[in-house]
Amino acid sequence: MLDSGGKGSGAMAWHETLIAKLKLCDVQLVTYVPDTVLRPLIEAVEADPFFEVVVCAREEEAIGISTGSILAGRNSVVLMQTSGLATLANVIASLPVPYQVPVLMVISERGVLGEFNRVQLQVAKTMRPILDASGVDHVTLTRAEEMDFVTERTFDQALQTRTPTALILSPLLTGGKSAKK
Amino acid sequence: MTMMNETLLNRHETICRAVAALDDRDAVIGGIGNTNFDLWASGPRPANFYMLGSMGLAFPIALGVALAQPERKVVALEGDGSLLMQLGCLSTIAICAPANLTMIVFDNAMYQITGGQKTATASGADLIGIARSSGLTESHWAEGAADFDRLYAAALARSGPSLIGVPTDAAKAVGTTDRDPAKIRITFSEAMTA
Numbered sequence: 001m002l003d004s005g006g007k008g009s010g011a012m013a014w015h016e017t018l019i020a021k022l023k024l025c026d027v028q029l030v031t032y033v034p035d036t037v038l039r040p041l042i043e044a045v046e047a048d049p050f051f052e053v054v055v056c057a058r059e060e061e062a063i064g065i066s067t068g069s070i071l072a073g074r075n076s077v078v079l080m081q082t083s084g085l086a087t088l089a090n091v092i093a094s095l096p097v098p099y100q101v102p103v104l105m106v107i108s109e110r111g112v113l114g115e116f117n118r119v120q121l122q123v124a125k126t127m128r129p130i131l132d133a134s135g136v137d138h139v140t141l142t143r144a145e146e147m148d149f150v151t152e153r154t155f156d157q158a159l160q161t162r163t164p165t166a167l168i169l170s171p172l173l174t175g176g177k178s179a180k181k
Numbered sequence: 182m183t184m185m186n187e188t189l190l191n192r193h194e195t196i197c198r199a200v201a202a203l204d205d206r207d208a209v210i211g212g213i214g215n216t217n218f219d220l221w222a223s224g225p226r227p228a229n230f231y232m233l234g235s236m237g238l239a240f241p242i243a244l245g246v247a248l249a250q251p252e253r254k255v256v257a258l259e260g261d262g263s264l265l266m267q268l269g270c271l272s273t274i275a276i277c278a279p280a281n282l283t284m285i286v287f288d289n290a291m292y293q294i295t296g297g298q299k300t301a302t303a304s305g306a307d308l309i310g311i312a313r314s315s316g317l318t319e320s321h322w323a324e325g326a327a328d329f330d331r332l333y334a335a336a337l338a339r340s341g342p343s344l345i346g347v348p349t350d351a352a353k354a355v356g357t358t359d360r361d362p363a364k365i366r367i368t369f370s371e372a373m374t375a
């Protein structure tokens with residue numbers, strides 16, 4: 001699997017599959033704080049007129065903007081890395097979860113499978129506990145051949161049940177970031 | 182607050198006047214604590230959104246609403262302490278430059294609802310200066326009620342984001358919001374998609 005980094009379902013790269021599923025669910029507003037692994041996805045949504053894209057100073061802001069957009073009738077996704085999610089316990093638990101606003105989150109997973117930064121390793125340990133404790137559903141994508149089905153069903157389920165939901169992109173899928181790169 | 186001898190305005194009265202000038206379709210977002218309490222006390226209005234937590238997110242939420250509903254005006258109400266917690270949103274809003282967003286910050290120079298501790302604006306931090314430096318060129322202090330009305334009418338008429346700083350008195354909020362997040366969301370979202 002290690003050399004599958006960058007590939008998604010079939011001939012599609014993972015970010016192309018994600019874009020196709022965001023369009024299928026009519027998710028037009030993308031908010032984000034940058035991350036190296038997410039770069040191809042960020043560049044692709046910025047180049048695609050279907051999406052309106054807002055780069056934010058903090059992930060908290062991104063959650064606020066995306067929540068406002070969904071409240072007003074337009075679906076939205078927040079892109080961030082693990083350390084971004086780690087800043088969000090209060091705003092997730094006090095805004096999209098109790099108000100039942102289905103904010104979608106795509107999180108690039110740092111701190112696992114060859115992490116070289118001690119700091120990222122420690123922050124990563126907070127991610128799933130925060131998601132679980134604050135009431136955000138989450139699914140980790142590891143296999144390219146499952147990407148199409150899992151992404152579509154996860155987004156559908158989030159929107160239909162009004163549940164804020166995170167799709168975690170494992171380095172098994174994306175290749176991640178290692179000291180050797 | 183940086184103005185000398187400024188006229189302090191009352192938050193509840195100012196919010197009532199601001200809401201009265203709007204169309205029923207226009208959205209109003211109340212920030213944590215007093216801004217949404219006084220918005221609540223201005224009377225029932227489906228297109229009002231009341232933030233019960235998420236301190237500092239009134240302006241970001243309003244930006245999201247403004248982007249999703251470009252044909253409606255969106256007004257956001259925030260406290261000085263709350264805005265100080267999320268200053269980065271001012272530059273984000275400046276970059277997006279939504280045509281239909283009017284922001285109001287009630288600067289009472291304190292964290293009133295938690296006991297009146299001083300905010301940095303009591304020592305000279307100038308939120309309107311910070312907003313201008315963040316790229317929000319249409320940011321102005323209201324010097325009294327008539328000046329607020331003038332700035333607010335100009336903000337609503339303008340195609341572009343505006344921020345009005347309201348030097349605010351120490352009066353307590355007039356009401357207390359009904360704290361039911363699901364009900365707030367359903368009422369607001371129905372108004373936004375009607």
Ligand SMILES: Cc1ncc(C[n+]2csc(CCOP(=O)(O)OP(=O)(O)O)c2C)c(N)n1
Nearest residue numbers: 214215236260261262263291292293294295
């Ligand atoms: C993240 C976070 N930190 C602290 C608090 C506690 N808190 C609630 S309201 C508030 C003060 C708000 O001050 P300001 O926005 O100036 O409004 P005012 O009370 O003066 O009207 C604080 C510190 C909180 N709810 N969330």
